[in-house]
Amino acid sequence: MADRDGVIWSDGKIIPWREATTHVLTHTLHYGLGVFEGLRAYRTPRGPAIFRLQDHTDRLFNSAHIFMMRMPYDKDTLMQAQCDMVKQNKLDSCYIRPIAFYGSEAMGISATTLSVHMAIAAWPWGAYLGSEGLEKGIRVKTSSFSRHHVNVNMCRAKSVTTYANSILAHQEVAHDGYDEALLLDVDGYVAEGAGENIFIIKHGKLYTPDMTSCLEGITRASIIELAGEIGVPVIEKRITRDEVYCADEAFFTGTAAEVTPIRELDNRRIGNGERGPITARLQAMFFDCVSGKAEKHASWLTYV
Ligand code: PMP
Known part of the structure; x- marks a missing residue:
C-alpha cells in the first residue's frame, strides 16, 4: 500500500503518497489507540460521490469522544479533505480512510498530553468479499x-x-x-x-x-x-x-x-x-x- 503514486492528506497538508510516513515510536503503533473511518465514493452520472460522508464523519468524532481523543480538525475541514482526496487522486470510485492517531512524544499508556495526528487516504478497492x-x-x-x-x-x-x-x-x-x-x-x-x-x-x-x-x-x-x-x-x-x-x-x-x-x-x-x-x-x-x-x-x- 505504501509504494504507489498519488497524494495523501496528512495533518492539513497534501503530500506525495510515498512520503506519508510516521515515526516508529508513534504511540498508536505500540498501544493501539486510534480512531478511524471507512467510506466509499461511487461513480455516478454526475461524477464521484461519497456515501453518507456526514454520518461517517459524525461517527469518527463520536469514536474520538468515547476515547477522549482531541480531534485537531473540525468536521467541515475533514469532509472537504476527503472530497479533495477523491478528486486529487482522480478516482471515480474508491475507498476512503481517515484516521486519527497519537504522536510519538512519549511512551507509557498515558495519552492525555500527546499530539493527535490525522491522515486521509483514498484508493480503488473492489468488492471486499469478492x-x-x-x-x-x-x-x-x-x-x-x-x-x-x-x-x-x-x-x-x-x-x-x-x-x-x-x-x-x-x-x-x-x-x-x-x-x-x-x-x-x-x-x-x-x-x-x-x-x-x-x-x-x-x-x-x-x-x-x-x-x-x-x-x-x-x-x-x-x-x-x-x-x-x-x-x-x-x-x-x-x-x-x-x-x-x-x-x-x-x-x-x-x-x-x-x-x-x-x-x-x-x-x-x-x-x-x-x-x-x-x-x-x-x-x-x-x-x-x-x-x-x-x-x-x-x-x-x-x-x-
Ligand atoms: N462492524 C464492524 C466491526 C466493522 O468494521 C464495520 C465496517 N466499518 C461494520 C460493522 C459496518 O459498518 P459500516 O456499514 O458503517 O461500514
Whole structure:
C-alpha cells in the first residue's frame, strides 16, 4: 500500500503518497489507540460521490469522544479533505480512510498530553468479499473468539484496537477456507462479522442484533431504512446462531462488504444456499442509492 503514486492528506497538508510516513515510536503503533473511518465514493452520472460522508464523519468524532481523543480538525475541514482526496487522486470510485492517531512524544499508556495526528487516504478497492460473493453469497464460520465485552472495549467506537479481535477471528476461519468470520458476544449471541453487521430474514421479516456488541454500521442503518420503504418489518433483538442456521436468508452489511449474502454458516446451508429474494431487492436498492439512481436518497451522497 505504501509504494504507489498519488497524494495523501496528512495533518492539513497534501503530500506525495510515498512520503506519508510516521515515526516508529508513534504511540498508536505500540498501544493501539486510534480512531478511524471507512467510506466509499461511487461513480455516478454526475461524477464521484461519497456515501453518507456526514454520518461517517459524525461517527469518527463520536469514536474520538468515547476515547477522549482531541480531534485537531473540525468536521467541515475533514469532509472537504476527503472530497479533495477523491478528486486529487482522480478516482471515480474508491475507498476512503481517515484516521486519527497519537504522536510519538512519549511512551507509557498515558495519552492525555500527546499530539493527535490525522491522515486521509483514498484508493480503488473492489468488492471486499469478492464480486462472486456479492452475487452468490459467501461461506461464513462462527469464530471461537468472542466480540468484546461491553466493558472491555467500546463497540460504538470504530477504533484501531477493535480490529485485533477481528483479525483473530478472520484468520482463524480463513485458515479453514471460509470467507468471513461471525463473532458472538460474550453471552453467546450473534454480534457481527469481523468487519460487517449481520441481518437474517425469516418469514418475510428482517432481524439484526441490537447495538450492544456491534458497531453502529452506517450501511446497517441504510438497509433498515430501505427495508422500511418496501414494507419489510425490521426487528433488532438478540439472535442465536441456530436462528441464523434456520433463516430463510442472511447477509452482511458494511462499507467495504456493501451488502453481501451469506449462503452458509458453520457448514449449514442458509435457505436455498444462494442470494435470497429480499436480500437481492435490498442489495439492488442499496446500489441504486450509492450510484445516484435513487432520488429519494440523494441527500446520502456528497459529490466531490
Ligand atoms: N462492524 C464492524 C466491526 C466493522 O468494521 C464495520 C465496517 N466499518 C461494520 C460493522 C459496518 O459498518 P459500516 O456499514 O458503517 O461500514
